[in-house]
Amino acid sequence: MEVNIRLNDFKYRYDVYHIFNIYFPLQEIKFSEVEGDYHVEIFSDKAVFDYKDCHREDEKAEDEKIKETVKKVIFKALKELTGQNYPWGTLIGIRPSKIALKLLREGKSKDEVKEVFYEKHFTSPEKAQLCIDVAEFEDKLVNKDEKTIGIYIGMAFCPTRCLYCSFASNPIAGNKKIVQEYLEKLNYEIDEIRKYIDDKKLKIETVYFGGGTPTSINDVEFEKLMNKIYKSFVVNRDLKEFTVESGRPDSITVKKLESMKKYDVTRISINPQTMNDDTLKRIGRNHSSQDIIEKFKIARELGFDDINMDMIIGLPGEGIEESKHTTEEIKKLCPDSLTVHGLSVKRGSIMHENFLLKKGLGLKNQDEIMEMYEESKKLSKELGLTPYYMYRQKNMVGDMENIGFTKKGKECLYNIQMIEDKQTIIAIGADAITKVVFLEENRIERFGNVKDVREYIKRIEEMVVGKKKLLDTLYK
Numbered sequence: 001m002e003v004n005i006r007l008n009d010f011k012y013r014y015d016v017y018h019i020f021n022i023y024f025p026l027q028e029i030k031f032s033e034v035e036g037d038y039h040v041e042i043f044s045d046k047a048v049f050d051y052k053d054c055h056r057e058d059e060k061a062e063d064e065k066i067k068e069t070v071k072k073v074i075f076k077a078l079k080e081l082t083g084q085n086y087p088w089g090t091l092i093g094i095r096p097s098k099i100a101l102k103l104l105r106e107g108k109s110k111d112e113v114k115e116v117f118y119e120k121h122f123t124s125p126e127k128a129q130l131c132i133d134v135a136e137f138e139d140k141l142v143n144k145d146e147k148t149i150g151i152y153i154g155m156a157f158c159p160t161r162c163l164y165c166s167f168a169s170n171p172i173a174g175n176k177k178i179v180q181e182y183l184e185k186l187n188y189e190i191d192e193i194r195k196y197i198d199d200k201k202l203k204i205e206t207v208y209f210g211g212g213t214p215t216s217i218n219d220v221e222f223e224k225l226m227n228k229i230y231k232s233f234v235v236n237r238d239l240k241e242f243t244v245e246s247g248r249p250d251s252i253t254v255k256k257l258e259s260m261k262k263y264d265v266t267r268i269s270i271n272p273q274t275m276n277d278d279t280l281k282r283i284g285r286n287h288s289s290q291d292i293i294e295k296f297k298i299a300r301e302l303g304f305d306d307i308n309m310d311m312i313i314g315l316p317g318e319g320i321e322e323s324k325h326t327t328e329e330i331k332k333l334c335p336d337s338l339t340v341h342g343l344s345v346k347r348g349s350i351m352h353e354n355f356l357l358k359k360g361l362g363l364k365n366q367d368e369i370m371e372m373y374e375e376s377k378k379l380s381k382e383l384g385l386t387p388y389y390m391y392r393q394k395n396m397v398g399d400m401e402n403i404g405f406t407k408k409g410k411e412c413l414y415n416i417q418m419i420e421d422k423q424t425i426i427a428i429g430a431d432a433i434t435k436v437v438f439l440e441e442n443r444i445e446r447f448g449n450v451k452d453v454r455e456y457i458k459r460i461e462e463m464v465v466g467k468k469k470l471l472d473t474l475y476k
Contacts, residue, residue, distance in 0.1 A: 002027065002029075003029045004030050004035065005029065006033065006039045007032070007040050008033060008041050009042040010033075012070050015070055018071075019075050019078070019090060020074065020078070023084060023086075025396075025397065026395065046059045046060065046069075047069050048073070049077040051077065056073050056077040058073045068120060068121075071090040086366065087123070088124075088399060088400075089122030092392075092394070093392070095391055096131050096390070097131045097135045097389075098135075099116075101138065104136070113132055114128040114129065130387060130390065130403070131390070134387050134389060137388045141411070143417050144422070146437070146440075147201070147202050147475075148202075148203045148205050149197070149426060150207070150418075151207045151425070151427075151428070152414075152432055153214075153229060154210060154428065154429030155209070155213060155214040155216065156429060156453045156456070157171070157179065157211070157213065157216045157217065158170070158171060158211065158216050158248065159172060159173075159250050170453055172216045172217070175453070182430070185457050186225070186429055187225075188464075189428045189460055189463075189464060190228055191232070193467075194232040196471065204233055204237050205240050205417070207234060207239060209229065211245065211247070213248050214244055215248070215256050223255070229263070230263035241266055242263075242264060242265050243268070244267075245268075245271075246268045246270055246295075247270070248271070250287035254302075257302050257304070261302055266306055267306040267307075268299065268307055269308040269309070270296050270299065270307060272292045273312045274289075274315055274322065277289055279315050279318055279322065293329070296309075296333050297333075307336050307337075308339060309333070309337075311327075311330065311338070313340060313373055313376060313397075313400065314343035314364060320368060323371075323372040323375045330379060335383070336406070336407050337406040337410050338376075338383065338385055338404070338405045339402070339403070340376040340380075340405070342396040342397060344393040373400055380405040386406060386408070388405065388411045389403070389404045389411070389415045390403045390419070421444055430452070430453050431450070431451040431456075432449045433447070433449070436474050437474075447470045
């Protein structure tokens with residue numbers, strides 16, 4: 001299906017597109033000045049929406065608010081036409097809790113913050129309250145020192161590529177010839193960044209080893225890399241947190257878990273995404289729900305007392321019953337934190353390609369998505385967890401949010417610093433993006449390593465030089 005829009009002022013095309021995309025996700029949206037079923041007219045004093053018998057218009061209060069006026073006119077009209085309720089309203093930013101934190105720091109009351117969210121974006125009171133809850137949690141922990149940094153290390157391989165994935169996560173079986181070369185270059189980059197940190201006398205607060213799947217390499221390779229990370233960034237560093245995203249249970253072994261304990265890993269993730277075996281096969285995972293349970297129990301037996309689990313709402317073929325089964329099984333394991341993701345259909349993923357090929361993936365409507373979210377919220381309450389960080393993505397099924405829940409003291413500090421954009425994160429590995437935060441200027445600069453593993457191997461020296469050059473603009 002195509003959505004054809006007549007638009008008289010293409011200056012606002014981006015804003016118009018994203019509001020239509022809320023109601024018509026993953027459909028082709030086309031713009032023209034002379035034709036189209038939907039008419040959006042933007043004038044000097046108002047914005048007008050027309051579609052058959054639906055007519056809406058609003059005058060803008062101030063010139064600089066025209067974008068918000070345009071979005072609100074379209075949102076109200078499409079809500080009327082479709083009967084669908086999207087609780088985030090016109091808000092499409094990925095870090096809505098930052099808005100709440102800013103308003104609270106300005107001295108606004110919680111009721112005033114909710115009013116701003118609704119008046120400006122039509123955001124529901126429940127979502128505004130969620131932003132307030134997360135903002136209050138993060139405010140106590142967000143970084144305030146430019147010389148305190150985080151480290152991210154990315155593994156570019158996975159056991160298999162999941163249907164929804166767009167990261168640099170190459171199936172390891174088909175890339176065995178370059179694994180060793182990648183690890184050698186990763187070690188080189190770790191050495192160079194360690195030297196830089198020591199030379200500039202920077203303080204490391206957190207280390208996050210993610211990917212991809214860090215545990216996709218074999219036991220010996222994993223042990224060597226963990227030893228390298230430990231000696232470079234952990235030992236004698238007064239670190240607050242060391243996370244390894246173990247992720248896929250089909251890649252977790254007792255030896256790898258023992259290596260993590262040996263090198264002082266404080267937090268791990270064992271991520272089911274779903275506890276339904278049919279869905280696991282459908283999304284390209286070579287493990288069962290029983291494998292998840294067994295690996296989780298082994299980790300507990302080895303003494304891991306800070307384990308996160310991820311689940312994804314809205315996976316292909318899943319409805320409320322499947323969601324309930326997942327939450328019931330996770331509840332039995334009682335993780336220390338829970339991260340609930342809304343399914344995002346990303347460009348570069350197999351799922352996005354399937355949509356383009358019109359294969360159909362059995363995704364649910366907005367009401368069902370919201371009901372599944374309610375199940376995850378119910379689970380978090382039953383586990384005694386509190387929301388502590390949140391972000392949103394484009395092309396999310398149901399236009400919802402990704403949210404982390406935690407037991408007191410088990411929150412992932414790295415996640416908070418990443419979302420709040422108040423800490424420099426030096427990122428290592430293919431497709432890893434370094435973020436340099438200039439706190440006094442409220443400014444961020446980024447340097448991305450290339451995504452392709454073979455290009456990373458060829459160009460690592462060049463990327464290290466470029467990364468240091470950017471970091472030097474802050475750490476002179």
